[in-house]
Amino acid sequence: MTQRWQENLNVDSSVRINDQYIVERIRHAVLTQRLPPNTRLPEVTLGEVFGVSRSVIRKALTRLASDHVIVQQPNQVARVAAPDVAETREIFAARRLIEGEVASLLCGHLDTVQLDALDTLVQAEQHAHEQGDEPRRIEQSLAIHHYLADHAPNRILGVMLTDLILRTSIVIALYKRSGMASCYLGDDHAILVELLHHGEPDQARSHVQTHLDSLERLLDLSASETRIDLASIFGATL
Amino acid sequence: MTQRWQENLNVDSSVRINDQYIVERIRHAVLTQRLPPNTRLPEVTLGEVFGVSRSVIRKALTRLASDHVIVQQPNQVARVAAPDVAETREIFAARRLIEGEVASLLCGHLDTVQLDALDTLVQAEQHAHEQGDEPRRIEQSLAIHHYLADHAPNRILGVMLTDLILRTSIVIALYKRSGMASCYLGDDHAILVELLHHGEPDQARSHVQTHLDSLERLLDLSASETRIDLASIFGATL
DNA sequence: GCGATGATTTTTGTATACAATAAGAGCATG
DNA sequence: CATGCTCTTATTGTATACAAAAATCATCGC
Secondary structure, three states: OOOOOHHHHOOOOOOOOOHHHHHHHHHHHHHOOOOOOOOEEOHHHHHHHHOOOHHHHHHHHHHHHHOOOEEOOOOOOEEEOOOOHHHHHHHHHHHHHHHHHHHHHHOOOOOHHHHHHHHHHHHHHHHHHHHOOHHHHHHHHHHHHHHHHHOOOOHHHHHHHHHHHHHHHHHHHHHEOOOOOOOOOOOHHHHHHHHHHHOOHHHHHHHHHHHHHHHHHOEOOOHHHOOOOHHHHHOOOO | OOOHHHHHHOOOOOOOOOHHHHHHHHHHHHHOOOOOOOOEEOHHHHHHHHOOOHHHHHHHHHHHHHOOOEEOOOOOOEEEOOOOHHHHHHHHHHHHHHHHHHHHHHOOOOOHHHHHHHHHHHHHHHHHHHHOOHHHHHHHHHHHHHHHHHOOOOHHHHHHHHHHHHHHHHHHHHHEOOOOOOOOOOOHHHHHHHHHHHOOHHHHHHHHHHHHHHHHHOEOOOHHHOOOOHHHHHOOOO
């Protein structure tokens, strides 16, 4: 099979290529689901695409593995992560905790400019949804959540949330019900911005948490989806 | 100055040396404060100590940097991280959130064997404190918190907590009041185990959070400690 | 056709060479 | 004595060569 995604990673000659740049390019490709779960990421291929040697690619892959974006097993090619159902639930639970706290901390502490920026994103998402432009709607939706992460008063929680947003994108790509066109959840984001403006911290926290819960419920997490883990059944020590 | 810490990192020839092993050795050395904040970690030196080439060291350092154990700036030697006061407060706040949730999830869900194991650790800590063996007391205290992280029903939160425990150790080494012999907080750990056994989840959460708050208050986080950040004062763009 | 076996190819693991950058020592000068 | 300069040294950045492991593929026997 041809590796068509290479086109999307082609380098811009005006940019300095280093591992940081490559990490961001791959992260973004995973975030926007152009690199679906389980995609193979061979070092030499990536090296040719980005025009650098394996040393640089290797560093980038190591960092991506630390961020749980890809999985690396010894002597095997790196792949885009594909969490199982149990881990998916844990990712959502962790995100509810972290993003709920971030929303609570942010509540009442955003100035007019920031609230306007959020409002613009919310309206852009709604507009994209009405136009039926799902990729653009996803992009706006992600921008809203990233805005919370980037402006979190606690930067530790901010980067944790950034990571969890990415991992959530991966599992949504994996477990989205086939028949469902969109994961749009109506006025949830608009209500969130309103609560961040005039609401109480605990209201904002609860709203974020139920919003993420609704998102999780849109997925098909019936256990049968998962490949049977023979090792856990027969107790084989890997 | 001599690099005396090398002795502590000497390799055991019966163990296979790879980047995973090196990461764990360095993490443990930082955790037990044998590698204090700002310690220089040159690649060639580490390579000689562990008997491997820079390739392996480089991979280990990249992972340690992703975990915020060390900081790497371009063309400069890696150093053990030394968070400033603001980041220290954020680390504690994040840990209160995560460890509180883990304790809440664990409450009432540990079996007798696990509660006994925790109880043994608590008594060992108390014993070490009475003997005045502070290094051993710290070791036991860390073991208690790591036990919570390792047994968290949510593995995502578990690894987040593991990281935060390490980062907390770093800032304690940095900001411990010079006159203070110990950070022992009396019966806090014993009460925690009791709450995990018979208490309500929210009680366990609150107890963990106040425990961590007490620990933070033991530190000297007066802002004057921090080096003045000239860039932020004069608005220089780095 | 199906499965096993062995050769070939692909891919990663590690070491090393060389370039580029930063840090430090020594020295001259005001 | 402090300051600025140059040269040397220490250290990281990158590419590449070779070894080791895994995956692939063709072949053979049944």
